[in-house]
Amino acid sequence: MRHLSKRAPGSRAPGRRPPLTLAIPALLAVALLTLPLIGVLARTSWGDLGGHLTRPETTEALRLSLLVSFWALGLSLLLGVPLAWLLARVDFPGKAVVRSLVLLPMVLPPTVGGVALLLAFGRRGLLGPWLEDTFGLTLPFHTSGAVLAATFVAMPFLVISLEGALAGLRPRYEETAASLGASPLRVFFTVTLPMVAPGLAAGAALTWARALGEFGATITFAGNLPGTTQTLPLQVYLLLQEEPEAATSVSLLLLALAMAVLVALRGRWTGAPPRGGADRPSSPSRAAGPEPTEDTVDTPDAAAPSATGGEPGAPPERWALHADLTGFNQLTLDAEPGTTLAVVGPNGAGKTTLLRALLGLTPRAHAALRLGGTDVTSLPPHRRGVAWVPQDGALFPHLTALANTAYGPRAHGVRRAEARREAQRWLDQLGVGHLAHRKPAQVSGGQAQRVSLARALATRPRLLLLDEPLAALDQTTRSRVRHTLRTHLGGFGGVCLIVTHDPVEAVSLADRILVLDEGRAVQDSAPAEVARHPRSPWVARMLGSNAWPGTARDDGLALHGGGVLIVADPLSTGSEALAVIAPEAVSVHRERPAGSPRNVWPGTVREITASGSRLRVLIASERAPDLVAEITPQAAAELGLTDGTSVWTSVKATEVTVVPL
Numbered sequence: 001m002r003h004l005s006k007r008a009p010g011s012r013a014p015g016r017r018p019p020l021t022l023a024i025p026a027l028l029a030v031a032l033l034t035l036p037l038i039g040v041l042a043r044t045s046w047g048d049l050g051g052h053l054t055r056p057e058t059t060e061a062l063r064l065s066l067l068v069s070f071w072a073l074g075l076s077l078l079l080g081v082p083l084a085w086l087l088a089r090v091d092f093p094g095k096a097v098v099r100s101l102v103l104l105p106m107v108l109p110p111t112v113g114g115v116a117l118l119l120a121f122g123r124r125g126l127l128g129p130w131l132e133d134t135f136g137l138t139l140p141f142h143t144s145g146a147v148l149a150a151t152f153v154a155m156p157f158l159v160i161s162l163e164g165a166l167a168g169l170r171p172r173y174e175e176t177a178a179s180l181g182a183s184p185l186r187v188f189f190t191v192t193l194p195m196v197a198p199g200l201a202a203g204a205a206l207t208w209a210r211a212l213g214e215f216g217a218t219i220t221f222a223g224n225l226p227g228t229t230q231t232l233p234l235q236v237y238l239l240l241q242e243e244p245e246a247a248t249s250v251s252l253l254l255l256a257l258a259m260a261v262l263v264a265l266r267g268r269w270t271g272a273p274p275r276g277g278a279d280r281p282s283s284p285s286r287a288a289g290p291e292p293t294e295d296t297v298d299t300p301d302a303a304a305p306s307a308t309g310g311e312p313g314a315p316p317e318r319w320a321l322h323a324d325l326t327g328f329n330q331l332t333l334d335a336e337p338g339t340t341l342a343v344v345g346p347n348g349a350g351k352t353t354l355l356r357a358l359l360g361l362t363p364r365a366h367a368a369l370r371l372g373g374t375d376v377t378s379l380p381p382h383r384r385g386v387a388w389v390p391q392d393g394a395l396f397p398h399l400t401a402l403a404n405t406a407y408g409p410r411a412h413g414v415r416r417a418e419a420r421r422e423a424q425r426w427l428d429q430l431g432v433g434h435l436a437h438r439k440p441a442q443v444s445g446g447q448a449q450r451v452s453l454a455r456a457l458a459t460r461p462r463l464l465l466l467d468e469p470l471a472a473l474d475q476t477t478r479s480r481v482r483h484t485l486r487t488h489l490g491g492f493g494g495v496c497l498i499v500t501h502d503p504v505e506a507v508s509l510a511d512r513i514l515v516l517d518e519g520r521a522v523q524d525s526a527p528a529e530v531a532r533h534p535r536s537p538w539v540a541r542m543l544g545s546n547a548w549p550g551t552a553r554d555d556g557l558a559l560h561g562g563g564v565l566i567v568a569d570p571l572s573t574g575s576e577a578l579a580v581i582a583p584e585a586v587s588v589h590r591e592r593p594a595g596s597p598r599n600v601w602p603g604t605v606r607e608i609t610a611s612g613s614r615l616r617v618l619i620a621s622e623r624a625p626d627l628v629a630e631i632t633p634q635a636a637a638e639l640g641l642t643d644g645t646s647v648w649t650s651v652k653a654t655e656v657t658v659v660p661l
């Protein structure tokens, strides 16, 4: 499934040297960064190192440094994680200003930061007197002041790192979780946070390291009181004036701590993405740390309308669909319970927008939606009972197939053990029960599709939306999954909408085909009717027919593409119509045919492609639009057809179906 390149992207091709004008400054930069470190190592008095580091004032400063830096990390997580989420996910006025404010402490000289903190929280600052009078809290010359200073300078590292990770996580996973019934808070804790865990860990490590090394803001705001605000960096500064060897030893300790953090990060901060990063399925071996489960948040959303908890084989509840769409999509949809509707249309026709409007996920179109007897229009996505299977399934990569499938029932308040039993039953029904304990990265595309269908059905939705469910599968898997889909949609008591570009899928799975164009319904009929009387050239071509629009005149149809087509059906002169010619109705000859057909054109073979056991031949002509004929390989061989062969085509007037437009 995963493409493995032999050479890391961006690595140098063998034998190519980097230009010296770039290599020399780069080496100088490395030297500039390395020499001070070498200086510390060279000047360390190794014999006295133990003595310097075990002095009471040093161990006290170390204790204080750890205390202050971990408090600063805790505060940063508490405040910075929600801020990063807000910046990444919510559009609000002044967002750019807030982002600049977050960045400011990273570029501000720390001493200036300290002065600013004094002016805000100092004894004569804006909030200082109030803090003192109300809580008896004096931040300067107090450990809490050192914590505040360290948080001020370190929190931006967490916010920026996490915001980047969140921006890289496509919202599809979170939207799918909502469609399974999870509230926004539940989605945040069970999907968003686990999926950005590497970015969060990297940001947290950097934040801690920055807080540990904080000096300028602390000394300016909180002072340099041994045992209260004198952290290790402040002690280094003092020792440098009195005892340079001891200062070097303490510097080495700080250096070792900082290096340990960087080694642990292994380049995550600098953009080298970890394997199985935020938006990719996790690698099978990613098992470090407590595995997040679907049970992280245990608040059931009892108000959600979906009926969960029944047996997969139990008689389904019945939900009719009525939707009035406005905005980009303008149409009304009505469907009886159990109807499967294929939604087709050219690119940009509004298929995805239609699904997202039904989910309540887009401002581009609005759906007044009634499911069964309930009007769900004003409900948020997680309470509508509308389940969505996006194109690639969007299985949560950090959860097993079982936990993925139990996610919906859990979100609806079903107890853990029961939810897992139910999930197992759904997986069994879809023939993937044996994969229950595998992560999404460990199953094939077809198996993943079945798991995501099981996950959607396990929420007992009132409306099921499938976005190109078979698009990513190969032909063999496609027909197997199509069969599975047909079996399970047969027992589904709600309405199912399937977006597809595949005519076979549309005809074989759907009771009705809804053809969209520019957000409007061009046709909404049974597959046989759409095939017989397609109401747009696009849908006729999608179903494999030749479709020529034209204007009726006395002797036939004046084709928009040039030429005249003789038809058998009577036409009212001047009306617009679509002539539909099945490829099997087109005859191909090497000589001009004599006799009955009245539509005869000379042409040239442009392309021959296989279509099942027959061949489709594309023929271009100066006297008519391009025409597709379907013939047997034997006939093609007898006619000696290859690209560029000159031929004659003929179509009987009685074989032309005319659809008024």
Ligand SMILES: Nc1ncnc2c1ncn2[C@@H]1O[C@H](COP(=O)(O)OP(=O)(O)OP(=O)(O)O)[C@@H](O)[C@H]1O
Pocket: 328, 345, 346, 347, 348, 349, 350, 351, 352, 353, 354
């Ligand atoms: N976020 C968006 N902002 C602005 N326009 C958008 C946005 N998403 C889609 N559109 C536009 O809305 C129209 C409908 O898009 P939509 O994605 O619903 O089409 P579609 O039928 O699903 O197309 P496709 O078959 O290519 O997936 C298109 O013109 C598209 O360019």
